[in-house]
Amino acid sequence: MGQFLRDLNASQQVAALFVIVFGLLFAASTTAFLLSLREKDEGAQADRARARLGEVRALLRTSWVMMTVFWVGWALGDVVATTLFGLVAFFALREFVTLSPTGRGDHRGLVLAFFVVLPLQFWLVATERFDLFTVFIPVYVFLAIPVVSVLAGDPKRFLERNAKLQWGIMVCIYGMSHVPALLLLQFPKWGARNAFLVFFLVIVVQAAMVTQHVVSRRFKRKPLAPEISESFNWMSWFAGMATGGLLGVVLTGITPFKPGQALAMALIACTAGSLGHLVMKALKRDRGVPNWGAQGHSVTGASGLLDRVDGLCFAAPVFFHSVRWYFGA
Numbered sequence: 001m002g003q004f005l006r007d008l009n010a011s012q013q014v015a016a017l018f019v020i021v022f023g024l025l026f027a028a029s030t031t032a033f034l035l036s037l038r039e040k041d042e043g044a045q046a047d048r049a050r051a052r053l054g055e056v057r058a059l060l061r062t063s064w065v066m067m068t069v070f071w072v073g074w075a076l077g078d079v080v081a082t083t084l085f086g087l088v089a090f091f092a093l094r095e096f097v098t099l100s101p102t103g104r105g106d107h108r109g110l111v112l113a114f115f116v117v118l119p120l121q122f123w124l125v126a127t128e129r130f131d132l133f134t135v136f137i138p139v140y141v142f143l144a145i146p147v148v149s150v151l152a153g154d155p156k157r158f159l160e161r162n163a164k165l166q167w168g169i170m171v172c173i174y175g176m177s178h179v180p181a182l183l184l185l186q187f188p189k190w191g192a193r194n195a196f197l198v199f200f201l202v203i204v205v206q207a208a209m210v211t212q213h214v215v216s217r218r219f220k221r222k223p224l225a226p227e228i229s230e231s232f233n234w235m236s237w238f239a240g241m242a243t244g245g246l247l248g249v250v251l252t253g254i255t256p257f258k259p260g261q262a263l264a265m266a267l268i269a270c271t272a273g274s275l276g277h278l279v280m281k282a283l284k285r286d287r288g289v290p291n292w293g294a295q296g297h298s299v300t301g302a303s304g305l306l307d308r309v310d311g312l313c314f315a316a317p318v319f320f321h322s323v324r325w326y327f328g329a
Contacts, residue, residue: 017196017199018067032053066308088176089173091305092172092176094114106149113169121133128184134321138174145165171310175312176309179316182319183195185327187327193254197255204248209240215239216231216232221234227285228282229278240274248262272315273315275314
């Protein structure tokens with residue numbers, strides 16, 4: 001099988017990757033559907049089992065959406081891929097803003113964020129203006145947002161309102177824009193295999209976070225920050241990092257990295273993703289909600305899209321700049 005895959009050209013290898021991933025998603029979705037048909041007894045244990053199955057099915061639905069976005073983007077080219085990730089950023093920012101109360105003085109800033117900053121940031125990515133797209137938001141937009149807000153003449157909670165909008169732009173737009181940027185990096189003698197790089201980032205980050213969650217449930221330890229997350233402790237965190245790092249080494253063959261480099265890049269991505277996810281949990285606790293979907297249902301219908309991609313939003317820029325700096329891609 002390994003020799004067969006190596007004999008394929010770059011496009012065929014990426015296509016084979018998607019066939020494998022969609023096959024695994026289909027098998028997992030079928031299993032979850034069959035489990036949902038089983039009759040369960042009443043009681044607290046049965047309710048917990050149904051709740052866990054509901055979480056798994058919600059995660060699978062979001063995984064289908066994200067993998068479909070990856071596949072369509074790869075099939076139709078880098079420009080379409082960048083546009084699709086822009087839509088993901090749009091809906092993620094919409095979720096963030098929906099659960100963050102806004103006032104009259106915020107309307108101009110919101111229009112600027114959704115209809116100027118977001119498309120302009122992804123246009124800079126699509127046109128490979130790397131030096132500008134990396135500073136556009138943290139420099140120019142962060143200065144423009146309070147200026148636009150102050151011109152509305154509403155000083156009430158001015159600092160809090162602007163910080164909230166800037167934070168949403170940074171996570172949802174700036175962070176997500178670095179995912180399609182990976183498709184545009186150039187590595188000598190590697191060919192058009194950048195979709196593998198996106199897959200590498202997503203799979204190691206998700207594997208680390210899932211492992212952390214499972215270990216924390218199986219082996220109860222004192223949470224590091226119980227008011228923010230009951231599942232975050234050093235044991236589960238190190239288990240997640242180890243899983244993500246080892247998986248990165250296993251996936252070395254689909255990347256331009258050597259095994260040691262793959263381990264380092266996987267650990268960098270997993271660290272940023274897991275700690276970013278913890279930060280987003282703190283923001284949710286501040287807003288008094290269990291997830292970014294209102295009462296369990298997001299404004300996108302994806303059961304909290306931002307819950308599924310928040311770790312990726314933190315990991316993508318750190319991973320992108322680490323790869324670009326080290327390899328000069």
